[in-house]
Amino acid sequence: MTEMYVLRVNGEDRAVADAWLGESLLYVLRERLGLPGAKAGCEQGECGSCSVLLDGALVCACLVLAAAAVGCNVTTVEGLQPAERGAASAVQRAFVETGAVQCGFCTPGLVMAVEALLDRDPEPSDLAVREAISGNLCRCTGYGRILEAVVVAARTRGTVTT
């Protein structure tokens, strides 16, 4: 276990040393790079709690072999949001304001999925939203407030945020 490799995460080069090469990107982000925003819900790609962007595409970090993601751009929720403490993107604020956050475990993954959705489809239909977040399981909310959050976010995104 004496390999070293470099991952590009949230725009920064991050060195990973002394790692077992079978570790998933999810494990490396959480346990080695101090980025616990992506959550380990199933480690099978079935819940979406670990969603990150890999070269701009929404993927499950648990299914990415970290050592093979060398050369890719990884974006986590920490990289997608305003840096200032307590600040939030339009999507994040919409989640809070519509009551779409209960336990919050699925939330960062959903934020990633919704940001990715609205980037490519700024005014998605209800069915399009449901399909876009169909890879993110939520057990607390029943999705109702989440769908409302996306409607609000679509409206407020692109306007000046604090």
Add this chain to the structure above:
Amino acid sequence: MTVIIPDSVDAAVRALAEHPGATALAGGTDLMVEVNDGRRPLESIVAVGRIPELAGIRVADGALDIGAAATFSRLELDPVAQFAPALAYAARTVGSPQIRNAATIGGNLATASPAGDSLPVLLALGASVAVAGTDGRRDVPVADFFTGPKRSALRAGELVAGVRVPIRRGPQDYLKVGVRNAMVIAVASLAIAVDLDAHTISVGLGSVGPTPLAARDACAWAAARADWDDDAVAMSADDIARFGDRVAAAAQPIDDHRSTARYRRSAVRVLARRALRRCVG
């Protein structure tokens, strides 16, 4: 343990030869599930998902040449959506958006699960798998590619380089039965392709046998019963129903924790009937 990231197919093949215990990795949506579960000891990995030669989707000589590393997200779009719509339909049913952005058609083939979503379509379209190994390249018809549940014609050290999908002129479709409306492994699936030039009807069945199945007799019977025209095919409602029965008879379903053989066979009957009904318009 080593991770090798080759930049060409030849380099990948060499790496597999140099590390006999190596596993090829593309999207990771099958392999990493096993690794995370502790069910797959890893010696070395040859990561092939970003090899440029494997990325392309080209239209040439009446076929789609799809690189093994093409993800299902890309397969939902043109040119696949235009020239092999059944494959685009199947791609849309794979896992979730996250899975579709990572999972590749090469991986779907190499894993060779009888429930693989693209496989019945590739079978119905008469595709062939481009295989690369130290002995060079070879093409294996999809019909010969699957040898058992999760077993394929790939030899040690070989890699799926791509799949060549003939462009068929005519209606085609893919229907998949799952208990949930997303992220579900098929309990039964069916692909159908009507070729208005060759006057053939082809079917691929998923999750109802040890491998994807073809239902050739049923298809030959239906093609003979059909009324062929330049731009359409017609068939009576009774014959469509009989087609359903014949395709169902070709299935080899089992009972498992997802469903029963009885249900699967009845589902295939319904899928075949509805799929053909859609194709005859």
Add this chain to the structure above:
Amino acid sequence: MTLETGTRVTGGIGQRALRPDGISKVRGEFAFAGDLWAEGMLWGQALRSPHAAARVRAVDIAPALAITGVHAVLTADDVFVNRYGLEHRDQPVLAYDEVRYAGEPVAVVAADHPETARRACAAIAVDYELTDPLVDPEAAIGAAPIHPDGNVFRDLVIRRGDVDARGPVVVEGTYEIGMQDQAFMGPEAGLAVPAGDGGVDLIVSTQWLHNDRDQVAECLGLAPELVRLSLGGVGGAFGAREDVSLHIHACLLAVRTGRPVKIVYSRGESFLGHVHRHPARIWMRHSATPRGDLVSFEARIVLDGGAYRSSSYHVAANAACFAAGPYRVPNAYVRAIAVRTNNPPCGAMRGFGVVQACFAHEAQMDRLADACGVDRVELRLRNALGPGDELLTGQRIEGALPVADVIRACAAMPLPEAAPDDMLARPGGAGRTAEPADVRRGTGFAVGFKNLMYAEGYMDGSVAHCRIDNGVVTVSCAAAEVGQGFVTLVQQIARTILEVDDVIVAPPDTSIGSAGSTSASRQTMMSGGAVEKACRAARAELEARAGGDRLDVTMLTATEPVDVTVQYDHRLTHPLDADGQGDAHVSFACAAHRAVVDVDPELGLVRVVHLATAQDVGRVLNPLQVTGQIEGGIAQGVGLAVMEELIVEDGRVRNASFTDYLIPTALDAPTVDAVLIEEPEPGAPFGAKGVGEPPTISSTPAVVAAIRAATGAPCTRVPVRPRDLVT
């Protein structure tokens, strides 16, 4: 001065106050128990039995100890007191001479990397002698005991009126409910840190800190003061965190190694590592007059409690007491039996025994209505319980229970539009299986009710503490926030009573007295009540200091803080006697659901389109949070109706993963419209009722009734599978 309306403050009672942890959760900064880290931390892992029943002849840990990076391997011999349990200590911390369920822990390992810990577990050689597992709950009743405490957790009978009375119209049926799982998103996690005083600190996701603390202390042989628990962020609970899971294991390893030990379950281990909803087989017989007035009700309920007791004793009581549903029943005989088998242990899950009963009684009520030729909603109205009526237990309803109101309000809600002509909206979705002509729509209606709070004489209380220091208000309560929004409620209550804007909610831990469990829809009343009581006491102190002057909170607490600790208890309840009679419950809540489903009958595929509901909530404390509980509960009810079941064969779970234990995705969730019926509950803080459970209770039978309407299939079991609809 009335403080009830909260109109003078922002974010008070009744308002759409936002949760205080919302920003940190959306930013991924909120610390779930699984996000914790400590210097020198080791990873813990349990080795679990693959067998449902076996004698353990030997456990060879030497191969595991030989692996580099392994710091400890513990077995039953290393546990000071090797018995734990939610109320009755019938379960080993680590199996000693036998295992009673597939998944039972046999050994635990601490290592420097989770992969090392996993390999170490795999290296432990256990010599099992397989025995025949007892997996049939009916057979378990009379079978040789598989545990010294016997095979029957509870066998209770309710007799009311004339048990032989029978009306002319008779309907009977047998119903089955499969094993549902709570399937919270955040797997079990905790970090145990050995303390310098020989004790241990445990940060853990749980529903009840103090009950866990007591079990950890007993099993480690430590005085309770030496075991300190604090709440790690909880990723959902729904009953699955009432029982101890990794707590004792982590503390054992921490104390043994002298290092912090973190345990995080994989999803597969999570499915094996917590209790599930009791599978049930229920026979019911209703009789009525030709007009549809209920004359008699009989039921036999068998609940499979699995290998260890957990809360089976109380689940059985709930199933029995609420077996007939929210209707007046003059004569009844109910028997509920919870049994021990070698199946996976079952215990609390949102709805707690009433989910199972409601599926059965609502199926029966539909059949009874049809047999009488009476409209199904009308039949329910005709028999609806109201104030002053008696339950099966003879208890008279003295609080609010607007059954007729929820029925009428729900039935009056507009039906949804026809589905859009989009494949994605039809059953089968992107699977392209159905054309519009292949789809049938059906509507179904169901009503349910359940107790809030614990029962049968249990002395329940909650402690809260309010401190105001130099104007800073801090409220402490050990109530576990599991996602439901209790932390928001604390702020709302304190803001309303103290007329301040900022309220610090202290992190829950065992340094304060117990708040009881986050379960039984009890925290709003019990801990909300404790917080209210503490804030009122603090306010009284402020007013005393102000001596009639305006309240300047900062000035009044500048030199001396206000510091009050109170306990809130509910009124006394009583045990059930030999005939199941007694004033056993504190409070009740009811709800009605109407489901609309689209079904493809040839393939048996179902799309749950719409759920309308009217729920008895007492008083809406936070509209956002009430809506969230209703929509979330309905999703779980939909899951049980059409897709959720742990498949257990010969005691082994076949689908312990999200691949095959399916919960609803966004494409499976119905649109929900809810009407909130506010009839304040006398004696309840703010008149409010807990709202978490009713949405899971009658939503399932409403969906199944809709499927029956669309297909004609009898659907006597849940979940309904495609093959149940296809002939």
